[in-house]
Amino acid sequence: MYTEKVIAEFTNPQNVGEIADADGVGEVGSPACGDIMRIYLKIEGDRIADVRFRTFGCGAAIASSSMATRMILGMSLAEAWAVSNADVVEALGGLPPAKVHCSVLARDAIRAAINDCRTRRGLEPWEVRSSGCSRGAGCDSHPENG
C-alpha cells in the first residue's frame, strides 16, 4: 500500500530527536488518535538551522515527519510555513487516501513550531485554519501562501 519512497523514509528516518535549546516546539495529535508529532526548530537569522522530530504513529506519520523536516531544513520560516501537506505527499511519492491525514499532521506540527518561535520572539502567531484548508485554494490567510 505504501510507495517505496515512504518505506525508505520510514525505515531510515532523518532528523529524529530533540533540540535541547530549541527556538520553537510544536506538537499536534493525541495518543488516543494514534498519532502525535512533536517538532523542534533551531533558527539562525530567519533560517531553520536545525530541525528534529519525535513521532508516535504509523509508518506514514513517521515518514511524513522525516520528509517534512528534511524539506524545511534551511528554509525561512515563511517558506516553511508555505509547505503544504500536498508537497509532503508529493515528496513521498504519494500516500494511501487513509493516510493523507499524516501529511496534514506534519504540516500542522511545523506550523505550530513556527508560531511557537514567533510567540517567543513576541510576534503575532500566523493564523492557523482548520486542517481542511490544505484542500482548497484561497482559504489560507497567510500572505506567503500560494
Next chain:
Amino acid sequence: MYTEKVIAEFTNPQNVGEIADADGVGEVGSPACGDIMRIYLKIEGDRIADVRFRTFGCGAAIASSSMATRMILGMSLAEAWAVSNADVVEALGGLPPAKVHCSVLARDAIRAAINDCRTRRGLEPWEVRSSGCSRGAGCDSHPENG
C-alpha cells in the same frame, strides 16, 4: 443417484409391449405429471401367464415397471395384488426418495390391471386405498396383504 440395478433394469427393460388379447389392462398417471404406466395382463387359470407394460416417464418409472412386471409373472392375482411398492424398491436395490412414487405407480398400475380382470370376470374389484397405504402396515384391507 440410481443404483446399478435400477440402471441395468432401465437400460434393458423386460416385458415391454402390449398384449392384444389381454384379460386386464391398468393405466395410471398422466402426461402432465410426467409419468404414465399401462400394464397388460394375460391370465391362465389364476396365474399371470403373460404381462407387458408401456411407460412414459423417467428412468425410475421404466425400471419400476420392468421390475414389477418381472416380479408378478407367474403369480396368482392375489399374490400380485400383495406386491407392495416397497417390494419393488427393494428388488431395485433402492430408489432415491424423490423417485419412490414411481414404485407406487407400478403397484397401482398392477392393481388397476388386476381389478380390470376381476371386473371383466364379473367380480367385485378389490378395494383400492390411496397410495399413502403402502407406507403403513395394516391399512390395506386386502386379506392376502401382510
Next chain:
Amino acid sequence: MNDQDQRPVYMDHAATTFMKPEVIAAMAPYFSQHFGNPSSLYRFARESRMGVDEARREVGAAVGASPEEIFFTAGGSEADNWAIKGVALANRKRGDHIVTSSIEHHAVLHTCEWLEKQGFSVTYLPVDEFGLLDPGDVRDAITDRTILVSVMAANNEIGTIQPVAELGRVAHDHGVLFHTDAVQAVGAVPIDVDRMGIDLLSLSGHKFYGPKGTGALYIRRGTRIENLIHGGGQERGRRAGTENVPGIVGLGRAIELATADIEAHNRRIAAMRDRLVRGILSAIPDARLNGHPTERLANNANFSFRYVEGESILLLLDAHGICASTGSACSSASLEPSHVLLAIGLPHEEAHGSLRLTLGDANTEEDVDYVLEVLPEVIGRLRQISPLTPAHARMPEAD
C-alpha cells in the same frame, strides 16, 4: 449398449465447464506460495493484492466497466441475490416494485419471491414462444413505485438472448435501475455495460472455463445498494470475507480468455451446433427446437421430443457416454417440468420431454457425429416403450 469406458462426450457446458489449463496455471502460485491475506500490510501479501487487482481489471475490461465497479462474489447466485436484494432494500423509500421475466434463473426468481414475502411486489413478465421478452411489456409494467428491472441477458435452458440494450433504455427512460443476469452470456455475447445501459450485472466463473465458486457483480458507480454479506472491509467495504485469491485470479484469467475473440469462438461452436440441430431434426420425427431460431446462444440446442420423458433420455444417453441435460427437474425433489418451457407455451408433456445439448471448447465434429448416431436410436427405444407413441411413430415390436 454400454459404452461406459469411452471418454464422455460432454455436451452440458451450460451446467458447468472444465477449467482451462491456463486458468489452473494462473491460480497455482496462490495456493501455498503467494497465500497472503490481501488485507495484510506486509510486502508478502502484495502478490495477493496484485493478483486480485489484476483480475478486477480483467473482469472490468470484459464488460466495459472500470475495475472499481467490479465486486467479487462466490458465484452467480450470490451476485443475483446481492443485486436484487441489495437494490430493493436500499431503495425501499423510493419504491417497492420490481419487474422481471418469467424465465429467469431460480437465483433471480426465488430472490424475488423472498422479497415479495418482505412486502415488495414483483411483476413476472411473460415471453413469446421463442423466449423473447417485449421491451414494450417492460415499459407498461413500470410504475412510479418501480425501483428495478431485472432481466437475464441469455437464458440458461433455451439460450434465447434478450434485447438487453433496449431493456436498459426502457428502464433508464423511467429512472429505474437495470440488472441483468449475464451468467450464461459472458463469453458468448459481447457486453458493454455503458452501451447497454446496465447498472448491475451478475456473472459466474465456472460457466466460462473458470473456477466454480467464483463470480462477480458489476455495480455502476453511484448505485444505491445494500450489502448482502456484512463484516470485514473487503471489496471496499461492500462484500465481507477474506478474498478467494486463487479463485479470483482464475476468474480473471478465464474471462480474459473467454472474451478475447467471442466472434471466432461463436462461429466455430455455432457451426457444430447447427449441424447437430439439422441432423437431429431430420433424423427424429415429432421433434422441435425450443428457443429462438437466431437470437440464441451459439452453443445451445434445446429440443422437445414428443411421447418421451427427458430424464429417461438423459439416462440412455449417459449409458452411451453422452452428458446432457433436461428441463425436467428430475434431480431435484420437484417433478415439475421447466418453468421456462412452460413459459414459452409448451404443453406439460412436451415440457417433460426436453433435452438440452450445450457445446463447448472441447467438443469436436466427431462428438456431433456420435450424438447424431446415438440420439435417434435412444429416442426410438423410448418411444417403443411409451404408451403415448402413435403406431406410425413406433418401430415394429422386437420381441
Next chain:
Amino acid sequence: MNDQDQRPVYMDHAATTFMKPEVIAAMAPYFSQHFGNPSSLYRFARESRMGVDEARREVGAAVGASPEEIFFTAGGSEADNWAIKGVALANRKRGDHIVTSSIEHHAVLHTCEWLEKQGFSVTYLPVDEFGLLDPGDVRDAITDRTILVSVMAANNEIGTIQPVAELGRVAHDHGVLFHTDAVQAVGAVPIDVDRMGIDLLSLSGHKFYGPKGTGALYIRRGTRIENLIHGGGQERGRRAGTENVPGIVGLGRAIELATADIEAHNRRIAAMRDRLVRGILSAIPDARLNGHPTERLANNANFSFRYVEGESILLLLDAHGICASTGSACSSASLEPSHVLLAIGLPHEEAHGSLRLTLGDANTEEDVDYVLEVLPEVIGRLRQISPLTPAHARMPEAD
C-alpha cells in the same frame, strides 16, 4: 536492516494460512477432470457428488455433527451472516432480541448492526480484562424476546477461548438457540456440537490450511433458519449456487488433517509460542501480553508495547521479513484501534500499540529465535522516535 530477500517468517496464521500439499492434491482432480456439476444426472458427475459427500462427512466428523447438518458456504463471513440473519428472520414471530459479545468478529457485529436497522434489538455483552465472557451475564441478558445467543468460540485477535459449553447450556436453559463463530477455533479447540450445546457453528477453510473462499455452517437438525442465498436446490435447498467442488473437497481434507490430533499439534505450537512470549516480555520493558493467560489459542500471542504504534511495528518487522498483524486497523480506512483491545480495557494508546503473532505449522524454533532477535530492536528504534517514551526507556541518542 533490510532482509527483503530472505524467506519471510510468517507469523500471521490467524489472518490466513497456506494450503497444505495434501489439500492441493485432493483438489487437483476436480479442476478439469472430475469437473461435472454435482446436480447433473449422468455418471460423469458422480465423482463431483462423491467428493462433496465425502467432504461433508469429514466436516461433520470434525465437529461431532452428522453430514446432513453441514452446509457449505463461501467462507466464515457468509456462514456468520447466514446463521444470524437466517435465525433472526425465521424466528421473528417468536422474538426480536439477540445476545452477543462486544469482541465478536465484524462478520458477526456488522450483521447484528444490520439486524438492528431491521428492527431487532441486540445486546453486546462486555468481557473481562482477559476477554472472557461471563455466562451469568448471558443469562441475565436473555429476555422472553431473545431468539439467539451468538458468541465466538475463540477470539481472532487475543485468542481467548470462551466457555462455549456453558454458554450453550445457558442458552438452552432458556430455550434460546446458540450460534458460535468457530472460525478461529476449528483445528485448535476440540469441538463437539452436542456436548457443547451448539445449534449453529461457522467455520472457514483458509484458517486451517484449506482453501480461501470455502467454509461451512453447521445447522442442528430442526433449527428454524431462513436462506441467505436463494436460488437453485443445492445444499438440500438451503444454499443456492453451483457447488465449489474443488474448494469443498479441499475444505474436507483440510479439516480432517487439522482435527486429526489437535492435542499434539497444540503442544508443539504452544511450546514455541510460550518461548516467544517469555522471550519478548523479558527482553522488552513496558510490554504486556493481551488475552487470557491459559484460556487462549495455542498459537496466539498478542502484545501491547507502550509508547509505540502498531502499524509502525509491523512495517519495521516487515522490513526484516517478519509477517505479523496489529489491532490497529490501519489497512482499512478507519483509524480506530481494535474494538477487542478496547473491550478488554486497554487505553487507546496501548490499543494502538498492539502486535499479534500467530504461529502455524511451518514455523520453526529458528523463526522464534529470529523474532526474539529482531523485535526488541524494532521496538527500541520506534521508542527512540516516539515522543511518549520516558527517558528511562530510551537508549542514548545515536546521532
